[in-house]
Amino acid sequence: MLNFIEQSELYLPVLLQGVYLTVLVTLGGFVLSTVLGLVLAFMRVSGIRSLSAISRVFVIVVRGIPALVTLFYIYFVFPDLGLSLSAVQAAILGLGIAYSPYMAEVFRSGIEAIDRGQSEAALSIGMGWGMVMRRVILPQAIKVALPPYGSTMVMLLKDSSLASTITVADLSLQGKLLASSTFENTTIFTLVALLYLAMSLPLTAFNGWLEKSLRQPR
Amino acid sequence: MTLISLSNVRKSYGPHEVIRDVSTSVAKGEVLCLIGPSGSGKSTLLRCINGLEDYQGGEILVHGARVDRNDRNGIRGIRTRVSMVFQRFNLFPHRTALENVAEGPIYVKGEPRAEALERSRDLLARVGLADKIDAHPAQLSGGQQQRVAIARALGMKPDAILFDEPTSALDPELVGEVLGVMRSLADEGMTMVVVTHEMGFARDVADRVIFLDGGVLLEDGPPQEVLVRPQNPRTQDFLRRILPS
Numbered sequence: 496m497l498n499f500i501e502q503s504e505l506y507l508p509v510l511l512q513g514v515y516l517t518v519l520v521t522l523g524g525f526v527l528s529t530v531l532g533l534v535l536a537f538m539r540v541s542g543i544r545s546l547s548a549i550s551r552v553f554v555i556v557v558r559g560i561p562a563l564v565t566l567f568y569i570y571f572v573f574p575d576l577g578l579s580l581s582a583v584q585a586a587i588l589g590l591g592i593a594y595s596p597y598m599a600e601v602f603r604s605g606i607e608a609i610d611r612g613q614s615e616a617a618l619s620i621g622m623g624w625g626m627v628m629r630r631v632i633l634p635q636a637i638k639v640a641l642p643p644y645g646s647t648m649v650m651l652l653k654d655s656s657l658a659s660t661i662t663v664a665d666l667s668l669q670g671k672l673l674a675s676s677t678f679e680n681t682t683i684f685t686l687v688a689l690l691y692l693a694m695s696l697p698l699t700a701f702n703g704w705l706e707k708s709l710r711q712p713r
Numbered sequence: 714m715t716l717i718s719l720s721n722v723r724k725s726y727g728p729h730e731v732i733r734d735v736s737t738s739v740a741k742g743e744v745l746c747l748i749g750p751s752g753s754g755k756s757t758l759l760r761c762i763n764g765l766e767d768y769q770g771g772e773i774l775v776h777g778a779r780v781d782r783n784d785r786n787g788i789r790g791i792r793t794r795v796s797m798v799f800q801r802f803n804l805f806p807h808r809t810a811l812e813n814v815a816e817g818p819i820y821v822k823g824e825p826r827a828e829a830l831e832r833s834r835d836l837l838a839r840v841g842l843a844d845k846i847d848a849h850p851a852q853l854s855g856g857q858q859q860r861v862a863i864a865r866a867l868g869m870k871p872d873a874i875l876f877d878e879p880t881s882a883l884d885p886e887l888v889g890e891v892l893g894v895m896r897s898l899a900d901e902g903m904t905m906v907v908v909t910h911e912m913g914f915a916r917d918v919a920d921r922v923i924f925l926d927g928g929v930l931l932e933d934g935p936p937q938e939v940l941v942r943p944q945n946p947r948t949q950d951f952l953r954r955i956l957p958s
């Protein structure tokens with residue numbers, strides 16, 4: 496145990512460099528997948544048939560492709576099409592796209608969980624579609640969507656390790672490199688696991704706090 | 714003066730025709746009660762008037778303007794002038810009673826906030842809920858929620874209010890407080906179209922009663938005629954079943 500702590504002091508600084516990239520890729524992926532997910536969900540519930548169909552097809556296609564393959568595609572194929580991205584940019588774009596269908600489904604199920612009577616009441620006082628969404632549906636839908644949104648965020652954090660396959664030196668890759676040069680597999684991979692866990696806990700706590708603070712006074 | 718007119722209105726869901734060639738009208742200040750068996754198309758007809766449903770034939774006019782769901786601005790204008798009260802209240806659960814009433818005036822009509830809140834307070838007092846302005850819907854009884862919903866409808870300063878079975882979701886002991894508010898509105902000259910099974914209310918308050926059966930308008934006349942001396946055997950049958958003899 497003492498040995499583990501001593502070794503940790505040695506390896507942590509290197510691993511923390513990886514943590515920085517993991518956080519960067521994860522945050523970028525959150526923002527992008529959330530924005531894309533919202534757009535897809537709005538298209539789906541817009542009542543405009545063509546938008547709804549585009550959204551549906553996008554969700555089916557992207558969800559049917561492994562995130563890993565999406566990353567490869569963006570990093571290795573896009574340059575041939577004239578779009579060269581750095582590894583970190585490609586990872587953020589890839590994760591953002593790969594996760595957008597899950598985000599879209601989270602938001603859509605939240606929106607569709609709200610009783611039809613709510614939008615009818617809002618329409619009946621003369622609101623347009625956008626205002627119905629903003630003032631009536633979304634404030635209620637967010638409470639429904641938050642728990643699944645939280646678990647999707649944790650999944651995205653863990654899947655950010657896929658960035659290592661396109662040379663992003665994130666936590667998982669730093670761990671692997673360090674382990675293969677020192678042969679201290681147990682110590683290093685235990686540290687890596689603990690660091691991922693340590694990053695997911697604040698996410699979970701943040702979501703729990705949000706859920707509680709959004710709850711109605713009853 | 715005619716406020717709402719329906720001529721030869723037809724509506725179907727797929728192959729199923731639920732409103733068949735209905736023509737009638739509502740004058741300013743008139744209270745029209747709409748009665749008929751369950752599934753006869755009462756809600757559908759009411760919802761066509763403010764464009765919550767579309768219709769396939771005939772014409773509905775409000776203030777002479779055609780009700781057309783595809784005319785976005787037109788339909789929103791009509792909805793701000795024809796309010797609706799729903800069977801299941803449909804209050805916004807994330808807002809207080811006061812915010813429910815002030816929502817339309819502030820965000821749809823752009824009324825100054827302070828003025829809208831002041832007016833909303835008065836409206837809640839008028840429906841007997843001065844002490845509940847800061848309550849959320851979940852903290853209110855069904856009767857209180859429906860009175861907030863009526864205040865919300867009034868907040869739009871409407872020319873007419875549509876009621877879709879406003880007391881059907883209430884416990885029997887709470888029906889009276891809602892009907893009482895509706896009676897006082899009628900006394901003040903509010904134009905109302907009321908779908909109801911409350912025959913006492915229809916008899917005492919309505920200027921006219923129409924009876925709908927299978928989407929067809931079978932009776933249209935003053936309550937004494939339609940409720941007391943109905944001509945159509947189907948109306949007689951319906952009333953015999955619904956009225957305690």
Ligand SMILES: Nc1ncnc2c1ncn2[C@@H]1O[C@H](COP(=O)(O)OP(=O)(O)O)[C@@H](O)[C@H]1O
Nearest residue numbers: 726729731749750751752753754755756757758
């Ligand atoms: N959204 C809908 N889709 C298909 N059929 C419907 C829909 N809404 C109502 N209907 C049908 O239309 C008829 C009239 O319904 P409704 O207007 O609700 O009757 P009422 O209010 O008189 O009970 C019924 O046969 C009902 O089944």
Ligand SMILES: [Mg+2]
Nearest residue numbers: 755756757878
């Ligand atoms: Mg009905």
